[in-house]
Amino acid sequence: MPKAILRLGIVAMSRPPVTQWSGRVLRPVSVMIDLPPLEAGALMADRDGVQTVYLGDHELALHSGETRHYIDNLMARQPSVWVAMDNDRIAVVTVDPYEGEALASDPERMVEAVPMPTTLAARLDAFVKEHHVDEVFHKRKRVPATSADAPRAPRILQPQAKWVQTRGRSGRGPLGKG
């Protein structure tokens, strides 16, 4: 369930082809958190044939269940935004590094990891701080039946051992606890 939707302006660049047999290719180069008053597809600059094009704005959805991935992104040396394009049109914009890398596995798609603006990083950090629920990884192991930790079910199930929905903010405590 998306918990926050931002809109980002996407800027792409195309260089003059180095051979006469290839055409220009638009590659995303940066994202803007403040949207410029430009039409989608507007030419922003043309210097020595290097064209900078404003591709328009696209939504960026932040999901509360994926805050772990966002933390990994923010901890990288250069936090990134993954922009995936289909035929010069923006398909997906994400700040989840694993989703971004999965998008990049499609050879038909142009996927670029562009640097994340610091203002966006701050927004993302605030989102993570608000929604992150730390889940400790528990490795299950076999124990011998003679061990004190033998997998016998408890005779009386205690409330803390009961199943409750804990994931995300929608996780509720046991019945009667609000």
Next chain:
Amino acid sequence: MSGLSKGKTEPTSDSQNEQRAQHWGLLSSLLVAPPKKDLLAAIAGLHGDDTALGQAYRRLAKAAQTADPAAVEREFFELFIGVGRGELLPYASFYITGFLNERPLADLRRDLAVMGVERAQGRHEPEDHIASLSEIMAGLASGQFSADALGCGAAGEAGFFARHLQPWAPQFFDDLAVAPSADFFRHVAEIGSVFTDIEIRAFELARKQEGPASAAAAH
């Protein structure tokens, strides 16, 4: 149960057996499914004397007067059904071996086959559920079922009780009394606890009384 009528092999009178059947039947109907409004109303009208069992019944009646059927149903769910499992697993096999559907259930099924008792159509709980066993005890007390054909020292009502209920039923009722969600069922647990204790002692008494007589008859 007096069980001391002189020189008779019949340890208890018919009216007492009828009452025992009623006790077991009530335990069974409270533990098989959440009690409905009319059952709660009937329980609220119960009276008890000053014995431990009578006092337990009075407390249950008092709890039934103020009990909300929906809350009792929720409590039953938390205790015996739950998500994944309930707080308690009221099965003989679990209490005796630590696992469900183990050898105690197989033993019980074999004995029930000998007795000619089987699960009703549409009932899917294993037979070693406390409610099923209570129902069987009610049937044995009222004479509806007979356990005389059972072998290996389990013959008769006392033998059936000693083999299938005595090893774990007191522990189960103790657990029910301290289960975190138990509120109305705490009183049911008290009745079960007191009543199984009386049954254990009465069967023991009957066995002691019968023992010398049967030994003398063998000579």
